Amino acid sequence: MARSADRLDPTDLLAVGDLLTDEERLIRDTVRRFTDERIRPHLADWFEQGTFPARELAPELGSLGVLGMHLDGYGCAGSTAVEYGVACMELEAADSGLRSFVSVQGSLAMRSVHAFGSEEQKQQWLPELAAGRAIGCFGLTEPDFGSDPANMRTRARRRGDDWVLNGSKMWITNGSIADLAVVWAQTDDGLRGFLVPKGTKGFTATDIHGKLSLRASVTSELAFDDVVLPADAVLPGARGLxxxxxxxxxxxxxxxxxxxxxxxxxxxxxxxxxxxxxxxxxxxxxxxxxxxxxxxxxxxxxxxxxxxxxxxxxxxxxxxxxxxxxxxxxxxxxxxxxxxxxxxxxxxxxxxxxxxxxxxxxxxxxxxxxxxxxxxxxxxxxxxxxxxxxxxx
The missing domain is CATH 1.20.140.10 (Butyryl-CoA Dehydrogenase, subunit A, domain 3)
Incomplete structure (x- = not known):
């Protein structure tokens, strides 16, 4: 039955929301309620102060089920693409920094491990990241290579059974607070991905200040100075761009x-x-x-x-x-x-x-x-x- 003119929803004039399934609407409304109650009251202060309480919020976002929600197994919900989409819509309706945190955690760091990692790597990291007990970041962009990652300068060389990583990454969301950095580097065998845990000798992360955008978000520069990684730090399923x-x-x-x-x-x-x-x-x-x-x-x-x-x-x-x-x-x-x-x-x-x-x-x-x-x-x-x-x- 067509809606009468006096029943039009001015926030969704075409009633696009009616095209969602019951489960999609439930996820939309659940995430919206979370942001209304937990996030929105603090956003102005976080933005003005240039802070984001990621350590505090990560377990709550894990309990909400949005961290890696579109992945299967390892504590992830296995949600559909549209279910994940409506969750992102509500997260960014609050703030782009909040959606960026969830996106980097789930679609970049977790997805890379899920798609290209060994079973041991998946078992070690994915449940922790899904629950928000650990935080991840994704190191691809470099100071001189953003749109042209094929020419990145970060390089990993074999030394016996180990890898030695040198280089830097720029504009990395979650960088300084991440327990795990998924870092992409050139090797003699092409572009490879590496798992670099926080605290690894030679690995430093420095926050970028003076931002006029995404202030309620942690943005960092990553530096790798002769970082020695074991053979099992490489993502075995990823070669090339x-x-x-x-x-x-x-x-x-x-x-x-x-x-x-x-x-x-x-x-x-x-x-x-x-x-x-x-x-x-x-x-x-x-x-x-x-x-x-x-x-x-x-x-x-x-x-x-x-x-x-x-x-x-x-x-x-x-x-x-x-x-x-x-x-x-x-x-x-x-x-x-x-x-x-x-x-x-x-x-x-x-x-x-x-x-x-x-x-x-x-x-x-x-x-x-x-x-x-x-x-x-x-x-x-x-x-x-x-x-x-x-x-x-």
Missing amino acids: RGPLSSLGEARYGILWGTVGAARDCYTSALDYARTRIQFDRPIAGFQLTQEKLVEMVLELEKAYLVALRIGRLKDEGRALPAHISFGKLNNVRTALEIARSARTVLGANGITLAYPVLRHANNLESVLTYEGTSEIHTLVLGEAITGESAYR
Whole structure:
């Protein structure tokens, strides 16, 4: 039965949520309730202070079941792609830093061990990471090599049965608080992944300060100075760029959902504000130009939601290709950032304060726009997909 006009939900105009299954809605609502009760009351302080209580929150996120929730076994829930997606949507509706923590833990660190690790490595690390008793990070990006990881300088050389690791990684989420770093390095046998536990001699992690974005998130530089690793530190199933790039694909998938949550939070903040802000003796929601902004926001929000859901269904059917993930990340991050910017104008001067989430989201989304593949790189992925011609070099 069609909904009557007076029953339209202004936060989900097309009732996209009705396309979710009961289990997907349950996960969505459970994560939303957790963020409302446990995260949102503290976000302004964390962002202003540039802190994130990861050690405190990790076991709670483990109990919530979102750490590596889309992986099977080893304490992981084995959730579907859409179930994981709606969880990411609610996490990032609170803050991109929160979703980044969960994404790096599950889609990058845990997924790399799950997909490419030995059985011993999986048994040792995955249950601890899933429960939040241990924290992981993923070291791929370097100071001079972000979009071009094939030319990374970090190198591991054989010395007897051991490996000796030298180099550095940059912009690593969770870096200084991680118990385990999954580090990618060049070897004589091609690109390989290594498990580097915290405290390993020669391994240091230094936090990056002065950030104007993702302030409620730990971002670090990793350095490796003649780090000696045993033979069983290497991930046996990963050779070449396919390993780290496949894990990045999982993280990008979470982003294309998460940014829908950030966009929704900006839109609903602007809508609520417009209904109560009085100017010229009436709510600004009654002015044509304000209504135009709100309408443009909700149009793009609902389209981004549908994009995320369609790609999620394709992924659950085993039909999602890298180009689909690039489509979602490129479109949905760009959409969320434009919604955040427009929402800020509705809030006027109030929009630049931490009393409202809009500029915090906008600042965060500036990072999301370029991490896990810049907009330019995803444009070229799609360009190659539709033309058959590579334009990278």
